[in-house]
Structure formats: C-alpha cells, structure tokens
Amino acid sequence: MNSLSLTFPKGGVHPKEFKSLTAHLGTEIMPLPGEVDILLNQHFGAPCTPLVKKKAEVREGELIGEVTQGLGANIHASVTGTVKNVGTAPHPISVRAPSVTIQTDPDAEPASYKPTDWTGLSREKILERIRNAGIVGIGGAGFPTHVKLAPPPEAKVDTLILNGAECEPYLTTDHRVMLEHPEEIIEGSKIILSILGITECHIGIENNKSDAIEVLKKSIEKTGSNGFQIQVDPLKVKYPQGSEKQLIQSITGRKVPGFGLPFDVGVIVQNVGTTRAIYEAVALNKPLYEKVVTISGKGIQRPANIMVKIGTRLRDIVSYLGGTRPDLAKVVMGGPMMGFAISDLDMPITKTTSGVLFLTGDEIDTNPHGHCIRCGWCLDACPMGLSPNEMGIYVEAGRPEETAQFGVFECFECGCCAFVCPAKRPLVQFIRLAKRKAKK
Amino acid sequence: MEENGLTETGSRLWAVSVSPHVKSGESVEKIMWTVVGCLVPPLILSIFLFGFQTLLITLISVGSCVATEAISQRLLHQPVTIKDGSAVITGMLLAYIIPPGVPYWMPILGAVMSIYVAKHLLGGIGFNIFNPALIGRAFLVATFPVAMTSAWLAPIRHGSIFKYMGSGVDAVSTATPLFVLKHYGISGVIEKFGSLSSIYGSFFVGWRPGCIGETSTLLLLLGGLYLIYKGYITWHIPVSMIVSVAFLTWVFGGDKLFTGQPLLAILSGGIVLGAFFMATDYVTSPTQKTAKLLFGACIGALTVLIRLKGGYPEGVCYAILLMNPLAPAFEQWFRPKRFAPQKGGIK
Numbered sequence: 099m100n101s102l103s104l105t106f107p108k109g110g111v112h113p114k115e116f117k118s119l120t121a122h123l124g125t126e127i128m129p130l131p132g133e134v135d136i137l138l139n140q141h142f143g144a145p146c147t148p149l150v151k152k153k154a155e156v157r158e159g160e161l162i163g164e165v166t167q168g169l170g171a172n173i174h175a176s177v178t179g180t181v182k183n184v185g186t187a188p189h190p191i192s193v194r195a196p197s198v199t200i201q202t203d204p205d206a207e208p209a210s211y212k213p214t215d216w217t218g219l220s221r222e223k224i225l226e227r228i229r230n231a232g233i234v235g236i237g238g239a240g241f242p243t244h245v246k247l248a249p250p251p252e253a254k255v256d257t258l259i260l261n262g263a264e265c266e267p268y269l270t271t272d273h274r275v276m277l278e279h280p281e282e283i284i285e286g287s288k289i290i291l292s293i294l295g296i297t298e299c300h301i302g303i304e305n306n307k308s309d310a311i312e313v314l315k316k317s318i319e320k321t322g323s324n325g326f327q328i329q330v331d332p333l334k335v336k337y338p339q340g341s342e343k344q345l346i347q348s349i350t351g352r353k354v355p356g357f358g359l360p361f362d363v364g365v366i367v368q369n370v371g372t373t374r375a376i377y378e379a380v381a382l383n384k385p386l387y388e389k390v391v392t393i394s395g396k397g398i399q400r401p402a403n404i405m406v407k408i409g410t411r412l413r414d415i416v417s418y419l420g421g422t423r424p425d426l427a428k429v430v431m432g433g434p435m436m437g438f439a440i441s442d443l444d445m446p447i448t449k450t451t452s453g454v455l456f457l458t459g460d461e462i463d464t465n466p467h468g469h470c471i472r473c474g475w476c477l478d479a480c481p482m483g484l485s486p487n488e489m490g491i492y493v494e495a496g497r498p499e500e501t502a503q504f505g506v507f508e509c510f511e512c513g514c515c516a517f518v519c520p521a522k523r524p525l526v527q528f529i530r531l532a533k534r535k536a537k538k
Numbered sequence: 539m540e541e542n543g544l545t546e547t548g549s550r551l552w553a554v555s556v557s558p559h560v561k562s563g564e565s566v567e568k569i570m571w572t573v574v575g576c577l578v579p580p581l582i583l584s585i586f587l588f589g590f591q592t593l594l595i596t597l598i599s600v601g602s603c604v605a606t607e608a609i610s611q612r613l614l615h616q617p618v619t620i621k622d623g624s625a626v627i628t629g630m631l632l633a634y635i636i637p638p639g640v641p642y643w644m645p646i647l648g649a650v651m652s653i654y655v656a657k658h659l660l661g662g663i664g665f666n667i668f669n670p671a672l673i674g675r676a677f678l679v680a681t682f683p684v685a686m687t688s689a690w691l692a693p694i695r696h697g698s699i700f701k702y703m704g705s706g707v708d709a710v711s712t713a714t715p716l717f718v719l720k721h722y723g724i725s726g727v728i729e730k731f732g733s734l735s736s737i738y739g740s741f742f743v744g745w746r747p748g749c750i751g752e753t754s755t756l757l758l759l760l761g762g763l764y765l766i767y768k769g770y771i772t773w774h775i776p777v778s779m780i781v782s783v784a785f786l787t788w789v790f791g792g793d794k795l796f797t798g799q800p801l802l803a804i805l806s807g808g809i810v811l812g813a814f815f816m817a818t819d820y821v822t823s824p825t826q827k828t829a830k831l832l833f834g835a836c837i838g839a840l841t842v843l844i845r846l847k848g849g850y851p852e853g854v855c856y857a858i859l860l861m862n863p864l865a866p867a868f869e870q871w872f873r874p875k876r877f878a879p880q881k882g883g884i885k
Contacts, residue, residue, distance in 0.1 A: 108877070113560055267560065343877065353878040428553045439554040455559075463561035464553050468619075469664035471566060474825030483876040487825070505876050513558030520564045521664075527556035 103305050105334035106344040109481035111514045113267045113337055113435065115306065116461075119394045119401045120270045125278055127405045128418055130202050134176055134409030135187035135446040136162065138196040141240040143169030145196050154181045158209040159385050161230075162198050171242045171449075172232035173198075176387035176407035178206035188445045190431040190438045197446070200409070211382035221293055224380050231379030232386050232449075237261060237272070237340075237369030238432070240450040243376065246366065247293050253361035255294050259349055260287055262303040262310065262370040263333055263340030266433025268394045269453045272370050274403045275390055276303070276310040280317035283370050284328065286377035290368060291326050299328040300349050301370070306335045337435060338512040342367050344481055356508045371452075386449055393419055397426035397456030406447050412454060413443040427459040434461075435513045468521040476515035476525060482508050486515035486525040493528040498535035506532045566663075569770050570623030576761030577630045577815065580751045583744050587693035588638040592750045595638070595645055600629030602649035610658035624663055628652050631671035631815060634751025635808060635855065636678060639689030644682065648674035668862045669822050672855050679855075687850075690714055690747045714747045715806035716851040724792075724799060734802065741805040752808040762814030774830035775823060775837075776813040782838025783809055790846055809841070812854040817861075824868035833868055837861050 139145035146163030150156055156175040163173030179202040187197035216224065229244035249255055260283070264272040276283060287299045303311050314330050331349050333339050343354045345367060352363040360367050368376070371389070378384040387408050394401040399420030406415065412429070416422055430437040431445065431454055447454075476486040482505070489501045489509075509529050516525040584592040607625040611618045632648050652674030660666045679686045692712045718726045724734075731737045731746070740746065744754025752758075765771045784800035791798020804810065817823060817837050824833050837857045844853025 108875075111562070113562070355878045356876075358878075426552070428559060430557075430559050432557075434560040435558045437557055437559065439552075439557075439559065441552060441554050457559060462553065462559050463563075464555070465565070468566060468622075469662065471664050471820045472823075472825055473569070473820045475564075477825055477874050480874075481877070483874045485874055505879055508877065508879065511557070517558045517560065518562050518564065520562075520566045520569055522561065522565070524556055526558065530556065 103332040103334045104302070104348040105336055105339060106347045106481060108483055109479050109514060110336040110338065110344075111479050111517050112335070113517060115335075116268045116394065117270050117273070117306065119268065120392050120403055121273055121307075123270075123274075123401070123403050125274050125390050125403045125405050128407075128410065128415065130177055130204060130407065131410050131414040132202055133182065133411070134200050134202065134407055135411060135444075136173060136176060136198045136200065136409035137187055137189055137446060137448055138163045138173055138198065139170075139189075139192070140173065140408070140448040140450060141169070141171040141234040141242055143171075143242065146170055146173045148184050148196070148198055150175075150181050150184065150198060152181055152184055155179075156181060156200060158206070159387060161385075169242055169245060171234045171240075171244075172230060172385070174232055174385040174387045175200055176409050177202045178209075179203040188440075188442045190440055190445060190448070190451075197409075209384075211378070211384040213381050214383070216289060216380045217292075219380070221295075224289060224293055227380045227383065228376055231375070231384065233372065233375050233379050234386070234449050235369060236371050236375060236386070236389060236449050237452065238436070238450055240448075243368070243372060246368075247290060249294075249361040249366065254364050255361050255366055256296055256298060256364045257350060257366075258287065258290055258294060258296065258299040259345060259365055259367045260299065260301040260370050260373055261340055261342075261345055261367055262301055262307070262314075263345060264307070265304060265335075265337045265340040266435055266437075266452075267337075268455055269392045269433050270394075270403055271390050271392045271452045273307050273310055274392075275371050275374055276307070277313055279374055280313045281321060282374045282377045283314070284317050284321050285381065286373035286375075287328055288324060288326055289376055289380050290366070290373065294366060297326050299326060301328070301330045302333050302339075302345050302349055303330060304333045304335045304339055308332075337514065338481060341481065341510060341512055343510070356505065389447070389449065389451070391447060391451055392453035393456070394453060395430075395456040396458045396461055397423050397429075399423060408449055409446045411443065412440075412445050412447070415447075415454070416443060416456075422456055423458065425458045426456055427464075428455075428457045428462050430455040430457060435517065436511060463522065465522045467519075467523045470523060471521055473520060475518040475520065479514035479518045481512065481514065482510070484509055486529065489532055490523055490525050490528040493532050498532040499537065501529075501532040502536040506536055509533075566624075567622050570627055572768060572770060573765065573815070574623055574626050574630065576764055577627070577634070577751065579757040579761065580634065580744070580754050580811075581630070583754050583757055584638065584750045587744065587753065588691045588750065591642075592633075592638045595636070595640065595642065595750060596630060596633040598642055599633035599645035599649055600626050602646045603629030603632065603653050606650050606653035607658070610654045611662070614658055614662075616658075616662060619663070622663070625653060628657070628671045628674075630751070632674045634811060635671065635675045635749045636686065637689040638691045638750050640682075640685050644678060644685065647681075648678045651677040664821055666821055668859055669816055669819050672816060672859050672862075675855050676859060679850075687717075692747055693745050693753070712747055714851065715741070715802070716845065719802070719806070720845070720851040724802075727802070734799065738801060738805060741802075746806065748806075749808060752811045755805055755810045758810045758814060762810070765814065765818075771814070771818040772827065772830065774827055775817045775834035778831045778834030779813040779817055779838040779841075780804060780809060782835040783841055786839055786842040787845075790842065803842075803845075807845075807852045808854040812837075812841075812858055816854075817858050822858075822862040822865055824865045824872065826869065826872040826874060829868040829872035832872075833861060833865070836864075
C-alpha cells in the first residue's frame, strides 16, 4: 500500500504523531454541562445577530443566531434550557466575542432525528437545508458550506475530495468519525456530488489510518455506487498532507494558484467530519450543534475522543476527564502545528474545534530564539516554495511590507518552517506580522 | 510580541505563543557539537602523525576562539553564546589548516582575527560575510608567510604503522605534496613520495605532510558523510567542488591538456576538509540547491586556478574566501520555485 500512497512533492515535515494516545478510544458522549457559551462567530465572516433575549427558553437545535450581513452560518442552541445571558465569552482567536450563555435544563428530553429520503429533493432545497443547519467547514477554517457548495457557474468542478488526512499530530477526531460513521460519510458524499452534479469523489486518508481506509472501502462496496465513482486514496504520512492545496495536488496533480480557490482547478474539498454534518443536515434535518473533539496530550489525566455540545467550556471537559496533570505547560485549541495557545479554561468549544491539547513541558519547546544561521532548512520544509528565512529577517529589520515580493500571502501558516528551524525562530509569528503590514 | 509569554490561570503559569507548538528537536547547539564530534577523528590521527603538539595547537586555538568570543560579546554588549559550539568549530578548523610546526602563540593571533574581527565585528553568528577560520588563516599566511608555508612535519613519528599502507619509500619529505608538485612537477612527487599508485592508499588514510587536520581523506569523508546522513549538510557543495577540482585538474593540470592527475589533486591538499567542513558553512554559502551546486563548482575552479597559476601551492582557502561574499548574490539569482504564484496555474 505504501508504494501506491499519494503525496505532494515539495516540502513537508514529519512531526511525532502521538495519535496512539487516543486513536484506539471510541467516541464517548460527554454528559450535559450545566451551562454552555455559544459564540456567535464560529465561522469565516461576521458574527451572527442573536435571536434570543435573556431568560428566554430555548430547545436543543433551536435557531438562536442568524446571519444578517455578508458571509456566515446560522447558530443553534446545543442544549435545552434558559438563556442566562447574551454577552461575550472568550474566543480562541478574537480574545472575546459575542455569545449566548444557556443554562441547561438537565431533565429535558434529548432531541431525536429520523433519517428521511433526500434523493427527491431539488439542489436548492438541499443547499437550503445545509444553510439552515449552520454547517461550516469543521476541519478548521469554518468557511460556510452552503457557499462553498455553490461555486460560480463558470467554475467547471469535476472532482470532489473528502479530506480524511488528519495530518496534525495528536488529533484523532476525523479518524474516529470515519471508523464509527462510514455510511454517513459515504451518504454525505453522495449528497455533495448531487449538489455539484458530478460523479467523481476521492477520499484522501493518510496511511497511518489503515483501519479507516478499510472501513470506508467496505462501506463503499456495501452501499453501492448509485452511478457515483467514490474511491479511497491512501496518502503518505506527511504534514501538511491535509492542507487543501497539498491534498488537491496529491490526488489530482493540479495546483491551486495563489489567491485562487480549489474550484479554480475544478475541485471542491470537504472535511470528512463536515461531510457527516452535511448528511445530518440534509437527511436528518439536524443542525450542527455538537461534534467530536480529541482531548489529548500528556497534561490531561484521561485523553479521550468525546462528543460534546458546541459551547461546552473547556473547564467542564477537564473536570469530566479527571483534571489536568501538575506539569501542564500549554493548552492548545486545535492541533500542535496550527492551533492556538489559550490562557483561559472558560473558552467554549466551537464548530471548528477539532481538538484541545494539554501539553506538558517536555512536549513543547519554549527555548528562546536566536539569529538566522542560514541553514536553509525552512526552504526545504516549506510546501509552498517560499523563503521563510528571508521574510523573518525583513520583519526583524522593520521592513515587513517588503515581504510581499517573496509571496508572503501564499503562506497558509502550516508551521513547517518554524518546526524545523534549529535557531527556534518564530517564523509563523513573523509572517503573520508581515501579512498585517504588507499589501496584497 | 507574546513569544514565550506566560499567563496566569489559578496558580499555574502556561506558555502562550504562536504556533507551531511542537518543534523538531534540532538546535544550533546540536548541529555545532555534532560537527565538532565529526572533526575529532582527524585530530586523533594527527597526534599519531605529527606528535602531541598538534593536540596542543588545537587546544590553544579552540581555547582562544572561545575566550575571544566571550570577550567580544561582552565588549559588544551581546549575550555570551560560547556554549553553542560555533567558536569551538572555528577553533578546530583554524588549527586544522595551519602547519603542525608553527609556534604556539600563532593560533592565538589567528583566533582573535577569526572571532573578533571576522565574526563579531560583522554582527556575530548568522551575519559574518567570510568563513571566520579561513580569515584567521589568511591573516596568518599574510603576516607570517614563512612559518605558515614551511613549518611542515614529516608524518614519521609514531607513524610507522602507516608503512603498511603501501608507500614505497621510507624517507618522507617534509614538504607537502602540493609544494613538491608546484616546484618539481609530477616527477618530483614520484621521486619524494613514491609511485602514484603506491601513494594513493597512504595519502587517503592521511600519511603525508600537510596541515594538522587536512591530511586524512578517509576520516574527513566519514565525518562529512555522517553530517550528510544527519541532514546537517547537503551533498551539493562538497560533490560539485570535488568534481570541479578533479575535472579541471585533469584538463589543465598536466603538461598537455587532459593529462592531469585528478586523484592526486584531491588527496594531497585541503580539498576534502574544505569541501565538507568549510564551503558548507551555513552562513557563508547559499541555501538553494542549484545555487549550492554552482557555488561549489566555482570554489573548485578557483582552487585549481590558484594552484596552477597562483603564487601558492594550495588554493582552497582563498577560493572559499573569494566565493563567500557572493553567497547573497547567489541567493538572489536562484529563488526557490514557488508552488503556484499566479492565477491560472493549472498544470
């Protein structure tokens, strides 16, 4: 299988995986927390406008936030209960953001959804269900799915790629979803193929998840093709294999141009978890208000894959999993290569949280950085063929706006450069600073 | 900037910094000390070949480089970084490229020139334009030309084991093979060292007069290959430099075209030491692979030019020094190939 596995040709790194901490653990459903903090911007775009007031009664799955301007995705109550406050909550990127706090009614009957036949629905009706359900790309970026699935007519999309690479170390969320719900993913892919009016779908999965590859292959055989061509493509284990541009290049050989989008080369990419959410939205009419997250790292007592309500505070998850260990040194929302370090356990889970890592001192590196010694390792590691070393030096020299000539906006901050840098230079930080100062 | 900043929650302090949160585990210190380790075997051999003064000269050179680094950084109000091992490498390399019979104060002068002038006055690690150890040697050659070009020792003391390596003659010249070649031609080399086929074996192991650490192609090659295996250096500069020296020597090194002795050229000077341990210095060489190939080839060409037409029998030192300041230019000429910079990049 190794010889057949696909990958991208330039750059990439091999961080230690640490997936064995949680890969074998089945998803457990976390008991309802006492309160949830549902952020009103969990997506790419402007925050939603709250539709509920303080003391209002809300039901699980009820719409509580609506898109009123620009891009966005609806927000739903994840529990049945009473609105305690419409205020703000800690946000992993924006520090604080508008949110709705709901006090859970522990005696409420959980919502239930039954599968319905979606095949008779029109394309518009399916897209409307996806939009109503507030589906966003839950693999990371949070781009509204109903927008992504309606590319402009001039884009000639011919291929759907499902992203099951999960190249970030520690994270096993997608892995568990693929193992536990393969039929829903396959059904979801058929929904997307119908929307796009195409037949070809590739599911890209890194080789370290051979069980998921087998399960999905079997599931494809079992459910039948219905005229669709769905296949599993094993991928080489290499970070950032799951990056959209690298994944597209690995599977189709096409290169998405700078400032371009996948549909420019005829491809739409969806994360496997998002695909399952699309299935639930279309076939079950279920909004996106709960998700599987990996809680891992040596700093948590009991690493696990858990199904949580969106808005669950990390503090509640930590106490459910037995607390943190005394040598905890860093808490990261997301993967260790691209996640955000946080300082506050009141942070709630959002639609795009794929994991929370509790890292100890020996898992992270806090050494101070030195001068660039021009080893050139970052040039070899960069999957975009950029020169992180030079961009860092320009930023340090106080000339960040001049980095545009080196293609700073093509950088998607995968962190390979800073991962390999022997001088421990914070190259991603330099590049983020450069992007703020430089003009496109 | 919040790098390495700490934040307080309850009684604990957590680090918060920009991603990535995990690193490869490599560090400047690890690279430097690995290079130091790779340079130790030639030093041990040199003690067998030329006696304990080679160890003493190396220790004096390393000690003065480290001391100069500490004093320079204090004077220039920089953090003292002697533990990173880079001054130790400079000290070893400086000792390795001076003759074993020089007076003991000479490496001290070279060290001050290398570390204070060529490294720290130019901004310290990462900013030096020239290879510091080579600047030290160039300074010594210019200032004490007699000692630096005649203080050779014959590798006979404790060296009898190498007679088994196949050298046909017992009496070994104290002049270096390259000196003999320059002044007496190939017949002189054969007369003083033995027939070509018989001397390659002992030259390869290191049994010949020369600078302290340059003689053993075998041990330098082992060290260099280990650095390539570790990924600390790439093959591009050493290979292109050695190939270029061999090819140009073969073409122009003989009485007629295409009659030179390429193997002798590689085994009898500082080519291998220079190719693996000096021309590959990160700071003073280009980072792009194609640039590295051309850079190495240019060093090889300049080496052969100096050897054949210049005033010195050996040219590696000046060839590398002449190419060092061109590294940034190579960087501009050879840009990395970007993924797909413009729209419409379907391939």
